Amino acid sequence: MFDLSGKVAVVTGGSRGLGRADCLALARAGADVVVTDILLESDPELQRVAEASQSALAQLFTSHNVVYAERTSAEIRAMGRRSMAIKMDVTDRDQVAAVFAQVKHEFGSIDILVNNAGTLDHMGQIEDQSDDLWERDLRVNLTGAYNCTKAAWHHMREQNWGRIIFMSSVAGTLGGFGQASYSTTKAGLNGLGKSMALEGARFGITSNMIAPGIIATEAFAAGNPRMNERMVLRTAMRSMGEPEDVAALVVFLASPEARYITGQVIHVGGGIDLFVY
Numbered sequence: 001m002f003d004l005s006g007k008v009a010v011v012t013g014g015s016r017g018l019g020r021a022d023c024l025a026l027a028r029a030g031a032d033v034v035v036t037d038i039l040l041e042s043d044p045e046l047q048r049v050a051e052a053s054q055s056a057l058a059q060l061f062t063s064h065n066v067v068y069a070e071r072t073s074a075e076i077r078a079m080g081r082r083s084m085a086i087k088m089d090v091t092d093r094d095q096v097a098a099v100f101a102q103v104k105h106e107f108g109s110i111d112i113l114v115n116n117a118g119t120l121d122h123m124g125q126i127e128d129q130s131d132d133l134w135e136r137d138l139r140v141n142l143t144g145a146y147n148c149t150k151a152a153w154h155h156m157r158e159q160n161w162g163r164i165i166f167m168s169s170v171a172g173t174l175g176g177f178g179q180a181s182y183s184t185t186k187a188g189l190n191g192l193g194k195s196m197a198l199e200g201a202r203f204g205i206t207s208n209m210i211a212p213g214i215i216a217t218e219a220f221a222a223g224n225p226r227m228n229e230r231m232v233l234r235t236a237m238r239s240m241g242e243p244e245d246v247a248a249l250v251v252f253l254a255s256p257e258a259r260y261i262t263g264q265v266i267h268v269g270g271g272i273d274l275f276v277y
């Protein structure tokens, strides 16, 4: 079961964290995987790109050398799968179109799209929300996923088979204190993904949303420790999840066995959305 041999997956924001775990899990299940990210470790302009992204996290990870797209791709090739690391900013429509055309040309198909790229570094109550970062979060988290979905769509439609997975968040269903822009983009992804489920059903394309809770990635570790502790105490399981907990669901939703599941928002949160007291 859950054999992805012969399928080609494109993962956005695959350099680290959940995206990297998704890439490795898809490859272990047999898929060829294209690892895309705004940051590649070989990029001579890495620092400039990180600064231009306005992301404190991107800058932090760049200075600490936590960017693994090419390493991830090499690990996947070592498993015997085909893989490439490609620089792609999901907000840049021309670049997105060029990358999907390149993947189709070099890999032959685009079967699985994981819209994972996201920003997690903008916190502040409404008075303190930065207008620029509000715009950036919408551009990356929501419009970025729309751009990639649109670029993959006609390939999936032509082959009458496709799997689209949106990395949403519990913040999209529950809201988030001090997370106006982030939770808005994640709620937006739930609407986008359900619409794609309706439009894709007749073409063998499924579209689902994964809503992780508190997952132990580098991005989470870079957050406020006291706030992180309070969030963990909100989970029924009183613990964080691992990136592999999310990646296991990505593999399942991408598999032929999940063909009758579409338009769903599935929480991977250790019960963070339950009435815990």
Ligand SMILES: NC(=O)c1ccc[n+]([C@@H]2O[C@H](COP(=O)([O-])OP(=O)(O)OC[C@H]3O[C@@H](n4cnc5c(N)ncnc54)[C@H](O)[C@@H]3O)[C@@H](O)[C@H]2O)c1
Residues within 6 Å of the ligand: 012, 013, 014, 015, 016, 017, 018, 019, 036, 037, 038, 039, 053, 057, 058, 088, 089, 090, 091, 116, 117, 118, 119, 120, 140, 144, 167, 168, 169, 170, 211, 212, 213, 214, 215, 216, 217, 218, 219, 220
């Ligand atoms: N870690 C968690 O607890 C958690 C919880 C809920 C949802 N999520 C979601 O999971 C996804 C991954 O989160 P993570 O914890 O691995 O964070 P992360 O910051 O480690 O990963 C995000 C990736 O997206 C990339 N990225 C940012 N802007 C981009 C752009 N314009 N174009 C292409 N790539 C871009 C970054 O370089 C990075 O590699 C995000 O969408 C996030 O909202 C994470």
